[in-house]
Amino acid sequence: MSLIEITEVKKRFGDNEVLKGINIDVEPGEVIAIIGKSGSGKSTLLRCINGLETIDDGSISVAGAQLLPDELHLKALRLKVGMIFQGFNLFPHLTAGRNVMLSQMVVKKTPKAEAEVMAKKMLERVGLGHKFDAYPDQLSGGQQQRVAIARALAMQPIALLCDEITSALDPELVNEVLAVVKELASEGMTLLMVTHEMRFARDVCSRVVFMHQGRVHEIGPPEEVFANPKTPELKQFLGVTH
């Protein structure tokens, strides 16, 4: 059984059908890049998997647990799947360390001392152990995003969803974040990432999903998708002119 099963998922915003029946199965340890033009439904799909958007049709299950729109099921799902956002969304009134500790203490009721140990460990893991007491606005964009990754990891999720996590960063800061993601991938973390970093997708991902107009247009290993695009839409997206 797959870790994440996305079956015939449909999502509508008013009259606009953004997802028109998506099917993807993700195996444990897979790293999947979702690429496509803006408006193709990539981010919406990711947000559906985390329950930030409700789906209109189809089903999503994570590690055998069905996604249902009530608070109890959503919470159970979110404990399994972490999410990282384009805009970092750190809590600005808390230090980096507190950002990583908060949800452990509030959601999992972890004692403070234990949460602190975990927070230190996770910040260490993203190379920011020395920034425990820094506030988000004292950190660079790349550092903030790494804290956000540490915050998600502290909840010990079995998969991470990354929604264009390097798009808001200055070019020289992109690599430090991607290095952390690469590290996670090599440790066997299941990752689903919407990304515009084609080089990264080619180097690190096990499969690439090309979305077009609310559908999975092409899917396959990166060497195949990038070197040998089958549809004209993907060719155009990749800028391949034959």
Add this chain to the structure above:
Amino acid sequence: MNDFTTWDILRNLLLAARWTVLLSIVSFVGGSLVGVALLFARIGKGRLGPAFARTYIELFQGTPLLMQLFLAFFGLGLFGIDVPAWLAAAVALILWTAAFLAEIWRGCVESVAKGQWEASSSLGMGYLQQMRWVILPQALRVAVPPTVGFSVQVVKGTALTSIIGFVELSKAGTMVTNATFEPFTVYGFVALIYFCLCWPLSKSSQILERKLNVAHRNH
């Protein structure tokens, strides 16, 4: 016949000013409590809560405080209930304050970025946990200056209660004028005392605004 000294006038006004201060505090504290309840109703999920709170706020913001005082004072009298002036004054001011504070605070809660809700949701927090740990601490910071600023309106609002016969600073001013026939001196003092109550509040609102802004930037 006119043997009131300036000190006599000022002393009587200051004694009455205690009631202005007390009524202001009661209105502000009571208004805050009712205001918090209104705020949660206003921004909560569901249909009844927000609809009720919106109607309440529109009613109290859309009618003069004076009419609310009259209604509280005379309205209950129609049902044979004798309402003392102090009670009518306190109830009307509390309800009026609550409407404005709830609306000020709603703006503050909604000023917190949507990403904060999403990030805390994705970490598994429930609605109340998000409110308690993520949203309200940030909203509070924004809310302090306008809330302190509004307290000035409450202090000045208490002057209207003189019309239903509650003896606070303004009413005392009228009474002292009737005895001394020195309206300019008396009302000059009344205005000065109001200013002494309100100015520190306005000033501290400005200082807090600057301080909290700086705090937000550098911690």
